[in-house]
Amino acid sequence: MSTKVVVTVVGAAALVTVGVLLWRHSAKAVHAGRPAPASGLGDVNGDGWVDQTDIDMIKEAYLTEITLTDDEFARADCNQNGKIDVGDYLLAKRYMLGEIDL
Ligand SMILES: [Ca+2]
Numbered sequence: 522m523s524t525k526v527v528v529t530v531v532g533a534a535a536l537v538t539v540g541v542l543l544w545r546h547s548a549k550a551v552h553a554g555r556p557a558p559a560s561g562l563g564d565v566n567g568d569g570w571v572d573q574t575d576i577d578m579i580k581e582a583y584l585t586e587i588t589l590t591d592d593e594f595a596r597a598d599c600n601q602n603g604k605i606d607v608g609d610y611l612l613a614k615r616y617m618l619g620e621i622d623l
């Protein structure tokens with residue numbers, strides 16, 4: 522095997538390794554979140570997870586950029602005071618980070 526072939530093979534292997542590492546990292550990032558509590562609080566979109574998507578929905582609902590359905594509203598109202606506010610945002614975020622339970 523010539524030096525040129527060896528360098529090419531090693532280079533290709535390195536590229537595949539970097540690609541796999543990047544793929545695994547991005548796959549992990551997609552699943553960042555925490556399984557929803559039995560109450561469903563915080564899991565605004567109802568997919569079984571409290572993740573950044575839910576946090577963003579609470580923020581956007583608070584800023585009146587989106588309108589939630591009745592079910593989404595009930596799950597977004599983490600402090601159960603009948604409105605979407607900063608408290609809901611903080612509770613959902615802290616739940617997602619494992620700091621509290623809902
Ligand atoms: Ca969710």
Ligand SMILES: [Ca+2]
Nearest residue numbers: 598602604609
């Ligand atoms: Ca609330």
